[in-house]
Amino acid sequence: MQSRVKIHDLEVVYEIIPREVKYWRLEIKDGKLRLIAPQGFKNHEKIIERHRKWIYRKFKEDEISRNRAKEKKLDFNRGENDFKQLIQELVREFSIELDVGVNRIYFRRMKSRWGSCSSKGNITINRYLMYLPENLIEYLVFHEMAHLLELNHSKKFWDVIYSKFPDYKEIEKELSIYWFAVKETFSDEIN
């Protein structure tokens, strides 16, 4: 079910997605707002109304990232093997630093995230990361491995990140800018 809401200068289209969840949540995907909510949820309008500020800010941030993505150049000099080797070296280094063990490393072309970490100690790295500057690759690997200590984005998790990357907020922003650059370059694969 799709609806529309006007927030200042924005015309926001949102979709209500019923799912087997306990609590509702809002997310933005491909420039669309999604409200994921339990079956039979009826407070859609109230939720949207109450989060107008957040929605507006998120949409504006997305717009800025999309524009800044045009200035970014992807790095096509790094081969797939070099990339995998780099990841393995980083995993080795951070295993010692964080005192954690990684079970397996998977490489996948993912459409919505740079990486993930499972409670079984496996980390998955998005293959598109290979076109990004090394400092961002380093950050992403560290971020995923820090999830072996703290699975969620808790305060404790960000403290671990901060200890190595005090400018992590900037880096996270860079990653979202590069995401738009990757999407633009590989539009036939990703969309």
Ligand SMILES: [Zn+2]
């Ligand atoms: Zn994370």
